[in-house]
Amino acid sequence: MDSSMHPYRSVLYIPGSKERALDKARSLPTDAIIFDLEDAVAPDAKAEARHILGEALRQGGYGKRFKIVRINALTTEWGLEDARALRDVGADAILLPKVNTSSDIDNLSDVIGSDLPIWTMMETPVSVFNAREIAAHAQVTGLVAGTNDLTKDLGCRTRADRLPLMTALQMIVMAARAARIVAVDGVYNRFRDGDGLKAECEQGRDLGFDGKTLIHPAQVEIANTAFAPTNSEIELAARQIAAYEESRASGQGIAVVDGQIVENLHVVAAQRIQAKAQAIAEMATE
Numbered sequence: 166m167d168s169s170m171h172p173y174r175s176v177l178y179i180p181g182s183k184e185r186a187l188d189k190a191r192s193l194p195t196d197a198i199i200f201d202l203e204d205a206v207a208p209d210a211k212a213e214a215r216h217i218l219g220e221a222l223r224q225g226g227y228g229k230r231f232k233i234v235r236i237n238a239l240t241t242e243w244g245l246e247d248a249r250a251l252r253d254v255g256a257d258a259i260l261l262p263k264v265n266t267s268s269d270i271d272n273l274s275d276v277i278g279s280d281l282p283i284w285t286m287m288e289t290p291v292s293v294f295n296a297r298e299i300a301a302h303a304q305v306t307g308l309v310a311g312t313n314d315l316t317k318d319l320g321c322r323t324r325a326d327r328l329p330l331m332t333a334l335q336m337i338v339m340a341a342r343a344a345r346i347v348a349v350d351g352v353y354n355r356f357r358d359g360d361g362l363k364a365e366c367e368q369g370r371d372l373g374f375d376g377k378t379l380i381h382p383a384q385v386e387i388a389n390t391a392f393a394p395t396n397s398e399i400e401l402a403a404r405q406i407a408a409y410e411e412s413r414a415s416g417q418g419i420a421v422v423d424g425q426i427v428e429n430l431h432v433v434a435a436q437r438i439q440a441k442a443q444a445i446a447e448m449a450t451e
């Protein structure tokens with residue numbers, strides 16, 4: 166799957182041990198799923214979750230949803246067996262937690278081979294300092310902000326404006342953009358607070374994230390709306406492209422739409438909005 170043509174507005178975590186949730190996800194309108202073997206699964210349930218998840222993925226039925234398996238870190242007693250058991254079950258990517266350097270990714274690659282894309286949790290201060298080299302690794306196609314772990318490691322406070330996390334969030338987005346890969350924002354813990362989630366999704370979108378990781382089905386529609394281009398953005402994009410083509414035809418390099426200049430770079434941004442809208446529309450057709 167070409168990751169650039171897939172939307173990642175909503176990326177839902179599902180505990181790999183919860184059969185009911187694994188089944189429910191087959192009908193949720195989420196763009197991507199993180200099937201979790203790490204923190205959502207208790208230590209004494211790890212082996213069973215590995216088995217249940219392998220069966221669910223082999224069985225399939227997840228349609229166009231991008232399927233990501235989060236294994237335990239290779240430094241734990243479970244990580245290596247997770248990687249071996251889940252590398253051939255049809256996942257679209259393996260998500261590696263607690264990454265610090267690109268050599269952590271090489272270690273996973275040695276186990277799963279070089280064909281299966283790797284996403285990385287960006288959740289340690291060291292990973293944020295190394296974001297550029299991690300994102301630039303040839304096998305890495307997505308970064309996931311791990312805001313709960315970052316908050317813990319930084320010793321910062323949880324604030325509605327996320328000011329203490331801003332440097333890390335922006336470094337994650339910059340690293341992803343420099344490497345032309347996907348970046349998704351961290352989770353919003355108060356999963357029954359729709360207004361709070363909406364505000365945080367909009368903040369993440371404004372920062373440049375492609376979407377948000379989620380923990381509950383009730384969060385999916387809110388993220389899908391926040392990270393989709395709005396109707397007025399789509400409409401403006403079409404008018405900008407048309408106006409620019411017209412001015413080029415008459416020998417000029419710049420057009421004016423709604424009192425603002427439209428240069429080639431604005432056309433590129435407008436085309437990106439159209440491509441995203443198209444990818445979202447295709448997602449809805451099963």
Ligand code: COA
Pocket residue numbers: 177178179180185186187189190201204205352356379380381382
């Ligand atoms: N993915 C898919 N389905 C989910 C789900 C998820 N993440 N979370 C809940 N559901 C399902 C439940 O199975 C239930 O389905 P049912 O109606 O068919 O029984 C339905 O959604 C309603 O669930 P609800 O009762 O509101 O939630 P809960 O109290 O059972 O669970 C959480 C709340 C937070 C424990 C649960 O949502 C969860 O485990 N989320 C994922 C946490 C996670 O993965 N963390 C790791 C990354 S931070």
Ligand code: MG
Pocket residue numbers: 204262286288311314
């Ligand atoms: Mg974590």
